[in-house]
Every structure is written in C-alpha cells, then in structure tokens.
Amino acid sequence: MRTALFSATAMFLALGACEAIPIQGGNTPLSEAESFKVETGLVADPGAFTEAIASAEPGDTIVLANGVWRDFDMLVEGEGTEAAPITVRAQTHGEVILSGQSSLRLAGRHLVVSGLVFRDGYTPRSEVISFRKDSDNLAFNSRVTETVIDNYSNPDRRQRDLWVVMYGKNNVFDRNHLEGKQNSGPTMAVRLNTEDSQDNNHLIANNYFGPRPVFGSNGGETLRIGTSHFSLTNSNTLVENNYFDRCSGEVEIISSKSGGNTFRGNTFFQSRGTLTLRHGNGAVIEGNVFDGDGAPYTGGVRVINARQTVRNNHFEDLTGERFSGALVVMNGVPNSPINRYHQVDGAVIENNVFKNVHRIELGEGSDAERTAVPINSVFTRNIVIGAGEETPFSLYDDMGGIEFSNNVAHTTPPQSIADGFDIDPDVSASAQIARGVSRDDTGVSWYAKPEIASPFEGGKRIDVQPGPDALTTALASASAGDTLVLATGRYAESKLVNLQVPVTLKAADPANPSELTFERPNFILLSADGGLRMSGIRVSGEASPDSRGNSFISTTSTGGSGNHSVELTDMTFVDFDVNRDFSIVSAAKGTFYDKIEIRGSSFSDVSGAVFNLDAETDDYGIYNAEYLIIEDSTFERIGGPAASVYRGGRDESTFGPHVWVRGSSFDGVATRGGPFMELHGIQNLKLTGNRVANAEPARFTITTGIPKTEVSGNTRVGADAQPLLTTVDLRQRK
Numbered sequence: 001m002r003t004a005l006f007s008a009t010a011m012f013l014a015l016g017a018c019e020a021i022p023i024q025g026g027n028t029p030l031s032e033a034e035s036f037k038v039e040t041g042l043v044a045d046p047g048a049f050t051e052a053i054a055s056a057e058p059g060d061t062i063v064l065a066n067g068v069w070r071d072f073d074m075l076v077e078g079e080g081t082e083a084a085p086i087t088v089r090a091q092t093h094g095e096v097i098l099s100g101q102s103s104l105r106l107a108g109r110h111l112v113v114s115g116l117v118f119r120d121g122y123t124p125r126s127e128v129i130s131f132r133k134d135s136d137n138l139a140f141n142s143r144v145t146e147t148v149i150d151n152y153s154n155p156d157r158r159q160r161d162l163w164v165v166m167y168g169k170n171n172v173f174d175r176n177h178l179e180g181k182q183n184s185g186p187t188m189a190v191r192l193n194t195e196d197s198q199d200n201n202h203l204i205a206n207n208y209f210g211p212r213p214v215f216g217s218n219g220g221e222t223l224r225i226g227t228s229h230f231s232l233t234n235s236n237t238l239v240e241n242n243y244f245d246r247c248s249g250e251v252e253i254i255s256s257k258s259g260g261n262t263f264r265g266n267t268f269f270q271s272r273g274t275l276t277l278r279h280g281n282g283a284v285i286e287g288n289v290f291d292g293d294g295a296p297y298t299g300g301v302r303v304i305n306a307r308q309t310v311r312n313n314h315f316e317d318l319t320g321e322r323f324s325g326a327l328v329v330m331n332g333v334p335n336s337p338i339n340r341y342h343q344v345d346g347a348v349i350e351n352n353v354f355k356n357v358h359r360i361e362l363g364e365g366s367d368a369e370r371t372a373v374p375i376n377s378v379f380t381r382n383i384v385i386g387a388g389e390e391t392p393f394s395l396y397d398d399m400g401g402i403e404f405s406n407n408v409a410h411t412t413p414p415q416s417i418a419d420g421f422d423i424d425p426d427v428s429a430s431a432q433i434a435r436g437v438s439r440d441d442t443g444v445s446w447y448a449k450p451e452i453a454s455p456f457e458g459g460k461r462i463d464v465q466p467g468p469d470a471l472t473t474a475l476a477s478a479s480a481g482d483t484l485v486l487a488t489g490r491y492a493e494s495k496l497v498n499l500q501v502p503v504t505l506k507a508a509d510p511a512n513p514s515e516l517t518f519e520r521p522n523f524i525l526l527s528a529d530g531g532l533r534m535s536g537i538r539v540s541g542e543a544s545p546d547s548r549g550n551s552f553i554s555t556t557s558t559g560g561s562g563n564h565s566v567e568l569t570d571m572t573f574v575d576f577d578v579n580r581d582f583s584i585v586s587a588a589k590g591t592f593y594d595k596i597e598i599r600g601s602s603f604s605d606v607s608g609a610v611f612n613l614d615a616e617t618d619d620y621g622i623y624n625a626e627y628l629i630i631e632d633s634t635f636e637r638i639g640g641p642a643a644s645v646y647r648g649g650r651d652e653s654t655f656g657p658h659v660w661v662r663g664s665s666f667d668g669v670a671t672r673g674g675p676f677m678e679l680h681g682i683q684n685l686k687l688t689g690n691r692v693a694n695a696e697p698a699r700f701t702i703t704t705g706i707p708k709t710e711v712s713g714n715t716r717v718g719a720d721a722q723p724l725l726t727t728v729d730l731r732q733r734k
Contacts, residue, residue: 042091046072053077058110059084066095072102073124077133080110082141090115093146094446104144107133111142117447119150122183128152128163131171138168138196144176146444151180155528155560158590160184160219166237167191169200177443179210179450181249182562186221187212190237192230192258199260202237208443210450211246213563214272216592217622218653220249222271226258228339231279234260241265243442245449248272248297250653251323256283263288267436270452272655273324274299279342281306285313289436290326292318297655299324300357302364304332306345314434316355319387321394322364322706323652326357331365331397332372341365344374347402353431354384354392362417363397375401379420383431384409393417455502455565456533457481463508466490471505471516478503480529486514486537496520500528500559507536510570517543521550526566526591527559535569541576541606551583551612552576555591563594571601579607580639586612587624595627607639613657614646614678621651621704623681630661638669641698647681650704650731658684667693667717675699675726686710692724693717701728 043049044065052062058081080086086108090096093115098104101124104113118128128149131139149163162185163178173188181187187209192198209222222244225237235258244266247253253271254263257279267289268275275290277283285301290313292298299320301310310327318326332343354360363373379402386392386409393413404420410427412418439449459481464474466489474484480501485508493516507514516523516539524532532553544550552573553566566585576582584603585596596611603610616622628643635642645657659682669676669692677698679685683705687698692714700709714724 046074049074053088056086058086061087061089063089063091064096064116066091068097068099069102070100072098074098074102074104075107075133076105076111076113077107077137078111079108082110085110085112087112087114089113093444094148103127104129105133106131106139106142106144107137109140109142111139113144114146117148117150118152119148122152122154123161126161127165128161130165130167132167135194139171140168141170142168143172143174145172146175148177148444148447149179150177151182153180153182153560156557156590157183157561157592162186162189164188165191166200166202167197169196170202171200172203172205174203174205174207175442175444177208177210177447177449179208181212184215184217184219186219186224186255188223190225190235190258192226192233192235198230198233199236202235203240204237204242205240206437206442207242208439208449209242209244209247212249214592214594214626214656215249216624216626216654216656217620218250218651220653221252221255222247222249223253224255224257225261226256226280228257228279231257231259231338233258234282235280236260237262239263239266241437241442243437243439244268244271245439246270251655252276252278252653256280259283262286265434265437267291267438269293269439270295270298272297272299272320274302274320274328276302277304277308279305279338281308284309286311287434287436288313289434290315290318292316292320294319297324299328300326302328302330303344303347303349304330305342307347308344309348310352311348311350312433313352314355314432314436315352315357318357321359322361324655325359325361325364326354326392328361328364329374329377329402331363331370331374333370334372336372341370343372345376347374347377349377349379349382351381351433352383353433354382355431356385356387357392358387359394360384360392362393362395362399362402366396373397373401374399377402378405379403380405380407382407383427384413384421385427386411455480455529455531456504459483459503461485463487466514469493469495472497475499475503488512488514491516492519492543493517493523494519496522496525498525498527498556498559499530499532502529502531502533502565504533505537506534510536513538513572515540518552519543519545521545521547522552522554524553525556525558526553526564527556527561529562531565533567534571536571538572538574540574541578541582544578544582546579548579549581549586550576550579551586553584554586555588555593557588557590561591563592565595566593567595567597568601569599573601573603574605576606577639581608582606583608583612584610587615589615591624593625595629596625597627597629598633599631600633602634603638604636606637609640609642609644610635610638611643611645614644614680616646617648619648621647621649621654623647623654623657626656627658627660630664632663634665635669636667637671639672641670641674641678642666642676644678645680645682647683648703652705655683657682660686661690662686663689665691666695669695682707684708687714687724689713691715691717697723697726699728700725701730703730
C-alpha cells in the first residue's frame with residue numbers, strides 16, 4: 001500500500017549520503033520541494049522481491065529484509081523518473097548479506113540500490129554488479145550507493161570476472177566499499193562496447209577501494225575505463241574523491257583506455273603501480289594525492305597518447321621506477337596499432353609537487369619498437385624533490401619534444417633539461433598542492449576498513465603436547481593469527497592439513513627442538529587465506545610415502561586460492577629423499593605466494609628442488625611467487641636445484657618474481673645435474689655473500705623487461721673457472 005510522503009532529499013539522507021550527489025547528464029540534485037509518494041514494501045525472499053519489482057512505479061521503495069540472501073540473482077528493472085526514482089535498499093544497511101552465487105543487475109532508468117553486502121561466495125556471472133540486464137537492456141541515470149563487496153572472489157584465481165561494470169549513460173557509483181579481489185579481472189570497469197554506453201558521463205565518487213593483493217599476472221587492475229578497441233571513443237567518466245588503499249594487483253592501478261576522463265581529488269595509499277593513461281586522449285588528472293608511504297613499487301601517473309593534462313597533484317614517498325615511477329612519460333610506437341603505445345603529443349604537466357620520489361621516467365619504454373618520443377608537450381611550474389642526493393629524473397631518449405620551464409628542483413637534473421629548472425637545495429619539503437580525500441570520508445561508516453597488520457598476529461596462544469596427530473588436531477581448530485607452541489618431543493602426523501588461515505608454529509624450547517614427521521605426500525596444503533610461520537622445529541621426511549612430487553608445504557585451490565605467505569626461521573629439514581622429487585615448499589598451478597622467507601635454516605638430503613615454484617609454464621606472464629628470500633641458511637646434498645622459479649612470456653604488467661639470496665651456503669646442490677638454481681623470467685635478482693661448492697652455476701633466463709640484478713661478494717669453491725651465474729637472454733629471439 002502507498003504510505004507516507006518523502007522529499008527526495010530525505011530519501012538520499014536515508015540512504016546515508018553525506019550530501020546530494022548529482023547524476024550527470026543534465027540532472028540536478030533532488031530538492032525538498034520535489035516530493036513524491038513512496039511505496040514502502042518489505043520483502044523477505046527472492047520470489048517476493050521479483051513480484052515487487054515487476055509492479056514498481058516511480059517513487060516506490062522496496063526494502064530487503066535483514067538476513068542472508070543466498071544465491072540471489074537480483075534484477076532491478078524499472079522506469080523511475082528524475083524526481084521519483086525506484087529505490088531498492090536494505091532494511092538495515094550492512095545487514096542484508098548476498099552470499100553464495102549472488103549478483104545484482106540494473107536495467108531501466110532512475111533506479112537506486114543501497115545498503116547491500118556481497119560476501120562468502122562469488123558471482124555465477126561475469127559481473128557481481130552490472131548496470132545492465134543484458135546487451136540490449138542497460139541502466140541509465142541510475143545509482144548504486146553504500147554497498148559492500150568483500151572478498152567475493154572466485155576460488156579459482158584464474159577464472160576471470162569483474163565486481164562492478166558500468167554500462168549505459170549518466171550512472172553513479174558512490175560511497176561503496178570494495179575490498180580483497182583475488183581472482184583475475186579488474187575490480188571495476190566502465191564499458192563502451194555499444195553506442196548507448198559511449199560519452200556516458202558516469203560518476204565514480206567517494207568509494208573506498210580496499211586492498212587488492214598482488215595478482216602475479218596481467219588482469220589485476222582496480223579500475224579500468226574502456227578497452228583498446230574503443231580507446232578513440234570518449235567515455236567522459238568522472239572519478240572523484242575515491243580512496244585507493246593498497247591496490248597492488250598489477251602495474252596499472254587505474255587503466256584509462258578511453259577519452260575525456262577526469263580523475264580528481266583521489267588518494268592513492270601504498271598502491272603499487274600507477275594511474276595509467278593507457279589508451280585514449282584528453283584525460284585530466286588533477287588534485288590527487290599519491291602517497292606511497294615508502295612501500296615497494298608505489299608510483300604516480302603514467303602518460304601515453306595525446307592531450308593529457310596532469311596538474312595540481314601531490315606525489316610523495318614513492319619508491320617505484322620504470323613503469324611504476326612517480327611520473328612516467330612513455331615513448332610510443334610510430335603509426336601505432338590501436339592496442340599498442342600511441343605517441344605522447346600535447347601533454348601538459350604543471351604545478352605538481354614531487355616530494356621524496358625515487359624516479360621520474362621520461363621516454364620510458366624506448367626500444368626498437370617504441371621509438372616515437374614525446375612531442376608538443378610542457379613540464380612547467382613543478383617542484384621536484386628526489387629521495388636522495390641524486391636527481392630522480394631518468395631520460396631514455398631525446399626529450400626535445402617536452403618544453404621544461406619555471407620548475408624548481410632540489411638537485412640538478414640531467415643537462416639536456418636543466419635549463420628548465422631553478423636549483424634550490426632547500427626547496428620547501430612542506431609544499432603541498434593537493435590534499436586528496438581521507439580514508440574515513442569514503443565508503444560506508446558501518447563496515448570496518450582493514451588495518452595494516454601482519455596476518456600472523458592478533459590470535460591466541462595454543463600449547464601443544466607431543467602425541468599422535470597432536471599437531472594436526474590443533475591446526476584443525478586454529479583461527480587466523482593463532483600461535484601454536486610445541487612442547488619438546490616427537491610429533492608423528494598421519495593426516496594432511498588443509499590450512500585456510502595464517503598460523504604460527506614454534507618450538508617452546510628452541511634449544512631442544514620439537515621433531516616432526518608426516519605420513520602423507522604433503523603435510524600442509526595452503527588454500528583460501530592460509531599461511532604458515534614456523535620456527536625452531538626439526539622436520540624429517542623419512543615417514544612420507546614414496547610418491548612422486550612430495551612436498552612438505554604445497555598449495556591447492558580447494559577452498560579458494562588467496563595469496564599465501566610462508567616464513568621458516570631456525571628450522572632444520574632432513575631426509576627428504578624417499579623419492580626422486582621431494583621438495584620442502586612447492587606451488588600448484590593457479591596458486592600464488594606473496595612471500596616465501598627463509599632465515600637461519602638448514603636443508604640436507606633433499607631429492608628434488610627445495611623450493612619448487614615453476615608450475616606456470618604457459619608463458620602468459622603468470623608466476624607462483626612474488627618474493628623468495630633466503631638468508632643465512634645452508635643447503636647440502638640436494639638432488640635438484642635449491643630453487644626453481646619460472647615466469648614466462650613478455651607481459652609487462654607485473655613486478656616480480658623477486659629472488660634474493662644472501663649469506664647462505666650451497667654444497668652439493670643439483671647433484672642429479674643442472675644449475676644450483678633455475679631462475680627463469682626473474683625481474684629482481686640478488687645473490688650476495690653466498691658460498692657455493694660442488695655445484696654448477698645458477699642459470700638466469702631473461703624473458704622481458706630490464707631485470708635488476710646484483711651479484712656480489714659470493715665465493716665459489718672448487719670451480720674457480722666457473723661463474724656463479726650464467727645468463728640466457730630470450731628477449732631478442734623470435
């Protein structure tokens with residue numbers, strides 16, 4: 001039945017908006033004078049909702065009852081008006097949970113949806129929230145607000161989907177919270193694949209884009225606007241006052257692949273990569289803050305194509321370089337095909353502050369293909385303060401096509417551009433052009449934003465006594481962040497553990513280490529958010545069966561495949577030689593480690609590769625581990641290489657893998673033949689202060705990019721004529 005009169009302003013306040021946000025395309029904020037009848041209907045199940053939305057009229061409100069709506073394929077279709085939209089909202093914001101195989105589609109005009117939470121599942125479609133019903137029925141002048149999508153990821157990280165996709169015209173996505181996408185595909189996208197979705201004037205505002213972990217391949221953008229196919233078409237999307245918190249899926253945090261987009265007043269915090277003007281012309285980037293907080297690979301803006309404007313932005317504490325610099329101006333491809341790199345032409349870079357930034361890259365990507373240098377461009381009235389005494393500028397080609405004028409720098413830039421700078425070693429470190437938006441002013445107030453903390457902290461202590469399957473039993477009931485303290489004794493484990501949360505195992509008395517054996521091919525299988533920290537324990541593989549491919553720790557997508565961490569400190573591993581291919585840590589295809597860190601540990605009598613991270617052999621740029629760090633450890637009588645790490649293909653969207661080996665000893669490694677380390681496609685390699693005896697040199701195969709390498713202070717024993725490392729370069733091969 002029709003009930004009370006509500007003004008539109010009251011309705012928007014009821015939705016939790018702090019202020020009325022106009023829907024673009026000629027619409028204006030609704031005023032109190034524009035009142036209309038509202039039908040308030042509380043529905044408790046999908047059937048009742050379908051019936052209610054089918055008969056909804058302009059001004060009606062449908063209220064979803066609090067509770068869990070599982071496998072809800074929600075379609076909001078109708079024709080509201082500017083003064084009287086059709087509204088669908090949660091009974092209480094945050095207490096309507098769409099779980100399992102749920103999704104939301106909007107089709108029609110003047111529709112508003114608010115207050116939902118998607119979690120504990122993943123979409124059965126290619127999109128969680130879609131501003132269309134199908135290719136023929138799109139949404140126009142519609143809004144999704146105060147809605148949460150939290151780790152609503154396909155458990156198979158290789159399966160591609162998107163969380164939010166905007167079609168149609170004049171739509172608004174504001175004050176939402178998106179956090180924790182782990183599978184392939186951008187978190188959010190704007191599509192221009194039909195005329196009805198071009199020149200769309202969408203608004204993306206005041207959203208909280210929460211942490212997106214490293215994906216380890218292309219396809220990890222947080223926001224993409226357009227595609228290369230429609231890159232010469234305007235989108236005219238406004239991205240304003242959003243907070244990008246640790247959005248580190250790949251090198252492009254935002255990938256702008258269409259024309260006429262504006263990025264204004266946003267804050268990027270500890271986000272790896274850059275806001276990338278990948279395709280399309282005429283973008284404006286102004287008033288944003290790029291705060292790296294010193295985190296690895298944090299960057300600012302990457303400029304490609306024509307008539308791009310970068311002004312009044314603040315860049316601070318950014319450590320990125322090459323494609324992830326504080327500012328990157330790319331070289332283009334002459335007569336570039338639509339999907340490659342168009343020449344920078346007419347760029348305006350003015351009135352920005354670069355403070356404590358590691359690199360500003362000009363002519364980046366210059367190679368035999370990318371020879372078109374920037375032209376008709378200006379770099380003026382900027383303040384540049386590098387991270388050290390040396391200039392942050394790197395020039396990879398002739399920059400005569402950029403006019404430098406009226407800039408201030410703390411140290412002299414390269415000679416070819418120095419005339420455009422006044423040098424002031426005391427240039428104000430407090431200079432700030434833009435302040436961005438605060439984290440608390442984005443997203444929703446009723447759903448907690450994640451803090452920065454170690455996944456291994458915050459749990460309870462669990463004391464474990466020796467006994468049959470005592471450790472397996474304790475792990476079965478452990479929660480995230482728990483620490484299991486093992487009393488001295490022998491732990492004989494007969495069961496496999498599928499570990500889906502991060503936990504710590506440590507010896508109660510490291511001077512009298514606990515001893516662990518296991519009877520399955522694996523002891524720990526990491527899935528979901530599983531992680532393992534171990535210290536002070538002696539592990540033997542003697543009880544494991546003679547099965548091909550045994551591994552003490554491995555991964556599986558059963559239960560979902562998130563990003564895993566393994567830390568092994570002061571550990572001893574012995575007798576892993578009951579078969580030919582026994583490993584300590586391995587990775588299954590389609591799984592990923594953020595970090596494997598080994599300190600002060602010893603490995604002896606291991607028949608396979610100690611760290612077997614080479615399951616991704618399809619040469620698509622995918623790999624199994626971002627960081628492998630080995631320090632102060634010993635390896636003796638190892639049948640395979642100490643580490644086998646593989647990243648194939650020539651994709652440029654990622655930063656890893658990283659392999660850092662310091663202060664360690666390798667004696668009798670790869671005794672079955674081959675190099676003592678097999679490192680294929682590594683992007684950052686450090687071998688420093690190691691001792692290598694009775695082993696062939698490590699093999700380093702370069703596939704793409706310009707890898708950073710540091711090989712120093714190592715000692716070769718018994719093979720003075722051999723280097724520590726041999727290099728194979730595949731970059732120029734067909």
